[in-house]
Amino acid sequence: MNTPAALTLEAPAEHPFAPFVRILGKGKRGARNLTREEAREAMGMLLEDKVEDTQLGAFLMLLRHKEESAEEMAGFTEAVRERLTAPAIQVDIDWPTYAGKKRHLPWYLLAAKCLAQNGVRIFMHGGGAHTAGRLYSEQLLDALAIPLCRNWQSVNEALDTGNLAFMPLQDWAPHLQRMIDLRNTLGLRSPIHSLARILNPLGARCGLQSIFHPGYQSVHREASSLLGDNSIVIKGDGGEVEINPDTLSHLYGTTAGVGWDEEWPALSAQRHVKPASLQPGHLLALWRGEVEDSYPQLALLSTMALALRGLGTPREQAFEQAQRFWDNRDTSI
Structure with missing residues (x-):
């Protein structure tokens, strides 16, 4: 058998x-x-x-x-x-913009533009319009004459020409962009949204970061410290690097990996009423001096001061310098 x-x-x-x-x-x-x-x-x-x-x-x-x-x-x-395969490009400020705005216009774009006119080299990057109902930087670059760059060579040329360049994450870290794009498949934002803010791909002198959720600001500051980076982390308006002038702002800083803290008081005695809708044309009107508007002017001036603070300028002098830059800006686009 x-x-x-x-x-x-x-x-x-x-x-x-x-x-x-x-x-x-x-x-x-x-x-x-x-x-x-x-x-x-x-x-x-x-x-x-x-x-x-x-x-x-x-x-x-x-x-x-x-x-x-x-x-x-x-x-x-x-x-x-x-x-990363990025070449050596000298940058002063790394400016991530991944959240999008829904309550106020992105006044930080005017802040960056004004700083660039005054010799501050700024590299901005973002991850596209991944959440409905928000206004993203990429949608306004052309109107504000901010160069949209698709490779590192054009970034270098834009910085040499006008001190400001924007490059989509898709063009320098496509795998991360794919992970961000899973937001509507998974139903939640992933940690990649936070990671993109800390990367500082060109090794700028200072990386600005905005983290909206309480408690995460100190985590990002600690991560930057572990990496030996110079950075300032804030709870910016809507998750973008933009100071909200109606509230106290806490700066979580690192310089050569050593942490520091600074509190900036609210710039307005009472809260401003948020606009009923976001009209991108208002950005241009304010830039050209065609309108006066308290909230955006305070927001962009304090955001400019934030960037200057990241480059080592003390707070009071940073605000004075920001005001001079704004008063003497070239209003043509």
Whole structure:
């Protein structure tokens, strides 16, 4: 009588990325933060397409649920910077713009434009219109004559010509843009929205960051400190790098990796009434001096002062300098 051959069962090999998902998702008692090195390795695999789509979604949402740590942000940043192919371009201010505005117009664009007219080299970058009902920087670049650059050479040329350049994230970190674009698939913003703000791809003298959610500002400051960067983190209006003049502003700064704090008082005795709708033409009218409007003028002046503070100018002098820049701006577009 012939004996049937014994069945041999082999378990499939575990995917190399699975341990990173497990670290984050192993229940209340088993889960933990990634170490800086683990975060660096995990992000490297994401950037090199070494993960499945299901793993990508799970990883991003587990991070979103637990809230990322400073060590994780630093590790992710290192992985991205290692893979960038940007040339050496001298920049004063790195200005991320990823949130979009829904309550007020993006007055920070006029602040950046005015600073650029006065010799401050500013690199802006953003992730496109990913959330309905918001007004994004990319939609206003042409009207405000801010160069839209699609490669590093054009960034360099724009900075040399007019000290201001905007480059979409898609053109210098397409994998990160893809992750941001999952926002409407997953139903939540992922940590990539925060990561993009800290990257400072050209190694600017100071990186400005706006983090809206309470508690995250100090995490970003700590991550910048771990990286040895110069940065200022604020809770900007609508999540953009724009001081809200109606409220106290806390600056979470780092200089050469050493943290510092500064509080700027509200500039208005009472809150301004927000506009009924956002009319982009009002940006041009204010720039040209055709209208006077208290809120935007206070917002853009204090935002200019913020950038100057990031370059080492004390607060009082920064406001004085910002006012001079604004009063003497070239109002042509």
